[in-house]
Amino acid sequence: MSRIVVTGANGKTGRVVVADLLEHGHEVVATDAVGPAGHLSIPELGVPLLVADLTEYGQAFEVLQGAEAVVHLANIPAPGMYTPATTFNRNTAMNANVFLAAQAAGLGRVVWSSSETTLGLPFDTPPRYAPVDEEHFPLPTTTYALSKVVGETLAREISGWSGIPFVGLRLSNVHVPADYAAVPGYWADPHARKWNLWGYVDARDVAQACRLALTATVRGATSYVIAAADTVMDRPSADLIREVFPGVPLTRELGEFETLLAIDRARDVLGYAPAHSWRDHVAP
Template identity: 70%
Template sequence: MTTVAVTGATGKTGRVVVADLLEHGFDVLAVDIVAGPGDREAMATIGAPLLRADLTDYGQAVDALSEADTVIHLANIPAPGLFPAAHTLNTNLAMNNNVFLAAAHNKLSRVVWASSETTLGLPFDVPPRYAPVDEDHYPYPTTTYALSKVASETTAQHIADWSGIPFVALRLSNVHVEEDYRLVPGYWADARLRKWNLWGYIDARDVAAACRLALAAPVTGAQSFVIAAADTIMDRPSADLLAEVFPEVELTREIGTHETLLSIERARETLGFVPRHSWRDIVGR
């Protein structure tokens, strides 16, 4: 039985990832710095012991991964603007560096970790060069949060080369859970409200599936994949949205009516990732 350490396990995405892994027969060691009595009880109830660890400390990272075979590393400050810019950069880099090095020290078989769509140029105050935006529209960090992910992708490449461990970076779009979808109709009146990520999003359940698929995908070295929903968050055709807000941006291929403008083709081909969930299932448009 494969034991997967999940860092950031008590976060919005982490909880869904842990539950999905358990449902698919993995043993899970949940790791988070936020681990109150309620969190411990909740994780214990579903069968995932919860370890409180500060991953900005290398020794704690080594200990946290010592009983695992693989790691899904989600723990980070999750967005720009939550803390001073330098703190976000330094904290995320410390966590990522320590987890990557601890994985090599403990000879884990794989590292799957949360990079970000922000590495591609978000928010698109400067229009993208083309659409759909894919993995090659990189690196364009515009915040220290995005820079922490870009720098960590470079670090992952070198540690993968040194250790022989495959590293899979998932460039996650804006993660939604079901209760978030009640806000979706409020975006429709003004296309500029969500232009910052080309109207993208991803359901947390599809993030969980991408993480699980990445554990077994035929990947060597360090590879990165855009992970987004199959559609946009808007009720209007994607080509119309692009033409209105970014008229100078060329579509490089024909797209479906509501198809995402964050290309998931590489994830589909290499990971077998097919998003199953949409706001349309909840809102009904």
């Protein structure tokens, strides 16, 4: 059993990650800026919630004391929620503070949420090729994406200074089962979700990726696309590319509904195997 700090633990993804780590025998310190005052239990979280503002270095350092690793999910989760400068400044401060505190506290591993947006989303400008993989980077188009690109640079440098492995997870659009009822509404207009090549990822598969990243044999700072094995559409993936992005070359033959956000590297290095799909919840 390991003592793992999960930041952003009271969020949509964080709650699922906490549950998965507890199920697999880890001790979890759950922290978030949002929650009841003090060290109080949230019934659905399963552990007490430590309220902390990670934009302050001292608080980041305190929450990491005594831990072996951190799964850092705390950030403003998308562009457009706050002003562009606020999004960049807060995300960058949280990432820098957690990464530097991990070095100071002597943690053995940092797993953190980067983003698919670093790859060029939204694809108003078509991708150079498909499926889009880790090499389609960096192409930030918002300050949110830029904060993640800066985070990956911070991870690389601090990992080099400290020797701590940093694993960045470039998460696709996270869904929980309650979100899947909306999926059939995407099918009529293939342009509606071209912004991320019709990608998504189930929060339970994000939790799997986080857990695997804690023990994977890696060195330095590495990053991986984390998406579902399929798209949100009921049409073949190759047909979608030909219709919506006719000039974009395919780098390989695709499975019928195969994701266009390539997860090959995560499979090969982390052992990531997405087990959940909207197709398990909604009849196509």
